[in-house]
Structure formats: C-alpha cells, structure tokens
Amino acid sequence: MEIAIIGSGYVGLVTGVCLAHIGHTVTCVDNNPEKVRKLKAGEVPIYEPGLEPLMHKYSKMKRLNFSSSIEAATKKATVIFIAVGTPSKKNGDADLTYIENVARAIARNMDSYKLLVEKSTVPVQTGNRIERTVALNLPAKFRRGNKCLVEFDVASNPEFLREGSAVEDFMNPDRIVIGVKSRRAEQLLREVYAPLKARLVVTNVATAEMIKHASNSFLATKISFINSVAQICDRVGADVLSVAEGMGYDRRIGRAFLNAGIGYGGSCFPKDVDAFVRLAEKSGYDFKLLKGVRDVNEQQKASFIHLIEDKLWIIKDKTIAIWGLAFKADTDDMRRAASIDIIQALQEEGARVQAFDPKAMDNARHELKGVKFCADAYAAAKGADCLLVLTEWEEFKRLDLKRVRGLLRQAVVFDGRNFFDDKLFVDLGFEYHGIGRGRGAHAS
Numbered sequence: 001m002e003i004a005i006i007g008s009g010y011v012g013l014v015t016g017v018c019l020a021h022i023g024h025t026v027t028c029v030d031n032n033p034e035k036v037r038k039l040k041a042g043e044v045p046i047y048e049p050g051l052e053p054l055m056h057k058y059s060k061m062k063r064l065n066f067s068s069s070i071e072a073a074t075k076k077a078t079v080i081f082i083a084v085g086t087p088s089k090k091n092g093d094a095d096l097t098y099i100e101n102v103a104r105a106i107a108r109n110m111d112s113y114k115l116l117v118e119k120s121t122v123p124v125q126t127g128n129r130i131e132r133t134v135a136l137n138l139p140a141k142f143r144r145g146n147k148c149l150v151e152f153d154v155a156s157n158p159e160f161l162r163e164g165s166a167v168e169d170f171m172n173p174d175r176i177v178i179g180v181k182s183r184r185a186e187q188l189l190r191e192v193y194a195p196l197k198a199r200l201v202v203t204n205v206a207t208a209e210m211i212k213h214a215s216n217s218f219l220a221t222k223i224s225f226i227n228s229v230a231q232i233c234d235r236v237g238a239d240v241l242s243v244a245e246g247m248g249y250d251r252r253i254g255r256a257f258l259n260a261g262i263g264y265g266g267s268c269f270p271k272d273v274d275a276f277v278r279l280a281e282k283s284g285y286d287f288k289l290l291k292g293v294r295d296v297n298e299q300q301k302a303s304f305i306h307l308i309e310d311k312l313w314i315i316k317d318k319t320i321a322i323w324g325l326a327f328k329a330d331t332d333d334m335r336r337a338a339s340i341d342i343i344q345a346l347q348e349e350g351a352r353v354q355a356f357d358p359k360a361m362d363n364a365r366h367e368l369k370g371v372k373f374c375a376d377a378y379a380a381a382k383g384a385d386c387l388l389v390l391t392e393w394e395e396f397k398r399l400d401l402k403r404v405r406g407l408l409r410q411a412v413v414f415d416g417r418n419f420f421d422d423k424l425f426v427d428l429g430f431e432y433h434g435i436g437r438g439r440g441a442h443a444s
C-alpha cells in the first residue's frame, strides 16, 4: 500500500520505518528542512534502539522515502497518517495548531479518496474537527455548497509505543485500536496492519480517542499511586520495592508502572494528563482523581529536593553530580524530563551542577543552562558533594563504584529511580538514599 506519514518525529519516523518493514511503500514528510535533509542523508535524528538499520535497509530499497512536500505525498498515497506534535498550551489544553495546518494542506491537495488517520494523541472530538477542516479547505472544484465532491474518511489510530522500545512495541503491539466511521476506512486500516497479525479493537472515532486518554492517564495514576505509597513507606520504615513486588504478583494489579521515584515526565504523560483534565473540565466534569495524580507527581520532585536539602544542609555553592538527564532510559528525549525541574531547583539555590547522560546531552543543552556537561559518569562525579541518579540507564550499573567513591568529595547518593541495589553503595561506605525505602534505614 502507498502510505504517507506527516510528521517524522519519534512516532512518525518509527511508524514509517515499521510500515515499510511490513511491506508498504511509505513517504515520511516533515516541515523541518534540517530533519528531512538528515533523513535523506541516512542520519537518524533521534536515538531509538533498532531504528537505524531498518531505516537504512528500506531507504535503500526505496520502500521508505523522505520529503518536505505534503502536496506530493498526499497525491501519491491513499492512507495518510498524521503524526505531528500536539504539545500543551499554558492552560493545559492540547495545542492542535499543527494538526489543523496538516489537515488544511492535505485537503488542498486532495484529488481522489483519502483516509486521514490520527496517529498523534489528540482530544476526543478532534476527528470531527479534522473532517470539518478538510471539507472547508477542499479545492473549489470539489465543493458544491456544503457538499464534498471528493470522498474522504477520518480515522483514529492512537499510538501506544514507548520511546526506547518503540520498534519492538510497534511490531508486537498488545492491541491496535482503530476508530472508524465507514467500512471502507476499517478495511483499509485492517489491510495496513494485516501483516502484524495483532489483536484489533475496532470502535468509533471518539471511543478510540478516549482509549488513548484513558490508557495514558491510568498509567500515570499507577505511578502516582506507588509514589504516594513510597511517601508513607519513608515515614513508617517500609520498603516500597518489596511493596511493589508483593502487589505486582497479583494479576489484577501487575508489577509494571509501580516504580517509585522522582515522578513521570516525557513528552506524553504530563501533557496527556493535562489535556484529559481540561477535556473533562470542558465537558462539565471535575476529574479530581487525575488532578491528584498530577499533584502527586509534582510533589515527588519537591520532596526529592527536600531530601537533598535535609542531608546536604546548605545547597549554595555545593557541587552536585547528576547521572542521567533523559526522561527515561534508552531515549535521548528531554521533553518535560523530571531532571529539568530538579536541576533548575538546585541551581536556584546556588548549586553547581555537573551532569552526564549517555544519549540526551545534545538535547539537554537546549533545556538547561549553566550545567557542566561531562564526558562520562566518572567526570560528572569528580569533586561533587553528592550524586543524583535521575535516569535508569543500564550502563550505570557497570560503573566501578569504588572509583566513584574516590572521586566524590562526599560519598552521598540520592537514587531518584530506586535503580541501584542500595547494599552495593552501603557496603562501600556510601550514604545511600532511595525513594520510599524507609528513609534513613539504609544510611551508613
């Protein structure tokens, strides 16, 4: 099938590469000329495990093409996925400007039946709005009064991939959700995904949009729930890791997303939770539970800073080492990473910050000012008054902790991800602080 993907970011590029991999001919479009230049030159603009070899393979075979022209891509393809960003506005609403721009551009270039598929995460009802936008922007020859003389459909196909395992997630989805209004749209999307042999959930458009809202918000809720439990663990001397294990074996609960830490971040959960709260508000419902989820997430960062202040006493003029900046491991994505808030709060108190991240330092340079970015984890630790672990990169587990202890001015570790076995540090004479581990119980 000839497919176009508009927006070649974390989702669009992975979708394009994977659809080429399962046999389609794909054109990935982006309006960022530098990105398109890189893609055409074979450079992958993001870090995503497993993506590069597949991208090279299908580019060479010409099953995967890159372009900055929505016009040409629209004319060529029948199915057009929209995968542009939907960032938060200041009031928490999703900003759908990019979606509208793309819908208009597609409409202006339509000359035959097209299926527009929302891949971006959008508020419920966006499907209707896209439909109206397309109808209003069709070329004059395809409009007669309110009647469209060229057929099109708008479908919702929310994406559930996780950065860091995006290719694997795309190729082996738990389910594929498609929200459609017509048999034709359903048939086309069934055809697109047939090679994956995945479980399909077919609904109307609004329901598919709602499934994405509800899924991300539920996962964020799990994180804030265990973070609240961690706060109590610290106060009563219980260990949240064992609590999560004990809860997780219950199949009704499951162990995933029960990791206490400095809270969720990234380009999805914070903005999608905000957007769902706003959507509920506009529909006349006060989504108190989700507002609480968001508050708990903010509190986690604040309480981590308090913990550091409590143990380090004066922050001003202290040097703080940071391991990990990305919002989670295996990605270079810094969007709304918890590390940004934590580092900025420490800098406001006068700390000097020296940091290392295996993949996210280029992106971090745009987000963080006044940070010394170091060549490796040892350089970040050198001469620091404490060490903060903010992202759970596996490679940190392979570091020589004895050497790290020798490099630090004070051997104090704040593990914001409960990533390390605390005993490793304690046995080497470090003071170790995790989150919800029964605070103080493991300090040397």
Ligand SMILES: NC(=O)c1ccc[n+]([C@@H]2O[C@H](COP(=O)([O-])OP(=O)(O)OC[C@H]3O[C@@H](n4cnc5c(N)ncnc54)[C@H](O)[C@@H]3O)[C@@H](O)[C@H]2O)c1
Residues within 6 Å of the ligand: 006, 007, 008, 009, 010, 011, 012, 029, 030, 031, 032, 035, 070, 083, 084, 085, 086, 098, 101, 102, 119, 120, 121, 122, 159, 160, 161, 162, 163, 267, 268
């Ligand atoms: N990143 C994730 O893990 C993830 C997972 C599921 C869903 N989503 C959703 O998918 C959507 C895209 O997210 P992302 O992380 O890939 O964003 P991104 O910012 O990485 O990519 C968006 C791309 O769209 C391009 N773009 C913007 N306007 C355009 C236009 N008019 N024409 C062509 N290209 C245009 C941008 O240049 C950019 O490259 C969002 O709605 C997001 O919520 C993201």
